[in-house]
Amino acid sequence: MKKPAAPASVDEFQERLVQIADTLPKRLRQCADFVAHNTDKIALSTVAELAAGAGVQPSAFMRFCQLLGFAGFSDMQRLFRDSYGQRWPDYATRLDNLRSEGGQSPAALLAEFIEAGRLSLERLASTVDSEALDAAVAALAAAPTIHVMGMRRAFPVATYLSYAFEKMDIPSILHDGVGKLGRRHAIRPGDVVIAISFAPYTQETIDLAVYARERGNEVVAITDTVTSPLRRLGVHALNVSEVDVGSFRALSATLSLAIALAVAVGATRQSR
């Protein structure tokens, strides 16, 4: 008779779940599937609700909890409530305090941007296309030199990528347009271009992407809508939509995607 200890963290819980998922009978399997896809609901729901969601009887859900090593549902729920609490120590409260400084005060504005950034990150987490990301990383990791271009609001993203590549000793060139010199002829066969552009799209950036595609170079695009002109070029498109505050848009999600891309490329290169 095995007596497995209950998972002590949400991560352990997830791990255990995939371990046993295959060995489960029908109804308990339904529980596992439902829980895996609705982890966030556990903290706030009742057994009855979760059981209904999974399409099983409450008693089946109880057996499921016990099989995972918990004393019962309440025991399992405690794990999720605790982790929930830790995540949000008193963020909501603090934000309210900032907001209460008054509509147009700097603190209130900051609160808006913080919230917008948080929402953007969330949205990124739920909309990112893993396959496209993998493909982009693979292409970039194989490139002799990486060319980066982004103007206006995308320029900070380009410079950040440039900084990250430099730090990891990855050959890269920032096409910054200084002195209108242009550097497009530095793009050699096999090189890959990262083009970053958001509506209203900067023509120079589009031009560089078109140029690269015509010469047979791969292009990774970091852009916003699905109607972006960059998408039509047969590129690796990575989509980010930022939440805006008034007419301003923060860059939290875009930069997180960019740095993850850069580090992933660095890691892939290392392992060669």
Next chain:
Amino acid sequence: MKKPAAPASVDEFQERLVQIADTLPKRLRQCADFVAHNTDKIALSTVAELAAGAGVQPSAFMRFCQLLGFAGFSDMQRLFRDSYGQRWPDYATRLDNLRSEGGQSPAALLAEFIEAGRLSLERLASTVDSEALDAAVAALAAAPTIHVMGMRRAFPVATYLSYAFEKMDIPSILHDGVGKLGRRHAIRPGDVVIAISFAPYTQETIDLAVYARERGNEVVAITDTVTSPLRRLGVHALNVSEVDVGSFRALSATLSLAIALAVAVGATRQSR
């Protein structure tokens, strides 16, 4: 006999709270104070727990709920549970899915950076110094010209600020060090410098800040630790500490602070 409708959103709830706070008797006042400072706990706690936290009897807490227009505690809690659910539709789940792609996969890396960004934003919300921010905005709003400087990892922040100022027709100069030309003599009396630097601090940025202070110009510093060399110069110091992933640090919090600063300056100038 008044019969106020229950607040329909967390915002309305907060509003109602400050409205009636002064008119409440002692015990109910304790409830209001506790709730105001622990809004985040409501969704997951029991009346008994909250009452204990506020230092009152459960029955007192019940009366408090009813006074706000709710049928009872459960009714009030529903409001918070709902808003909680909306905020985190399935963020946690999605993040877990990304992570499950495997330790070094691009998606897993992205998840790390998203989480780091979120934590950084949270931390920013709870550590920002409203007074310092106000003072910085006031100084910048009065400046004939704003000078911006940041190198390496701070460079994206500097370029972003530069972009924002340009968009709002605010005179600004980006000291980007192109061609080692230097532009320090462009700093005229009354001008204000924004110096952005993180450990290890770039000497050129420090130098510019020192130079400006010696000439009597005000300086706004965006920096990390309290031991930053920028702080010793008698500047308006804005503190940001980013959570790092491995040896990389995202810029979510820093950029949110920067854009809020810029927009606040723009708004202040407008209202003159």
Next chain:
DNA sequence: GATTGAATAGAATATATATTCCATTTCCTC
């Protein structure tokens, strides 16, 4: 196709938690 063990559904029960009630205290007003 009978036998056996696991799996399941649904009702019965236990427990935790919210809610109400009332006796007692506290704080005003005259």
Next chain:
DNA sequence: GAGGAAATGGAATATATATTCTATTCAATC
């Protein structure tokens, strides 16, 4: 300082929810 109204504490009760139990179904093995 007496009277009354409001506020409070604590116990009693109601309700929601978790948990267990048992009869029944299902699936595998011989």
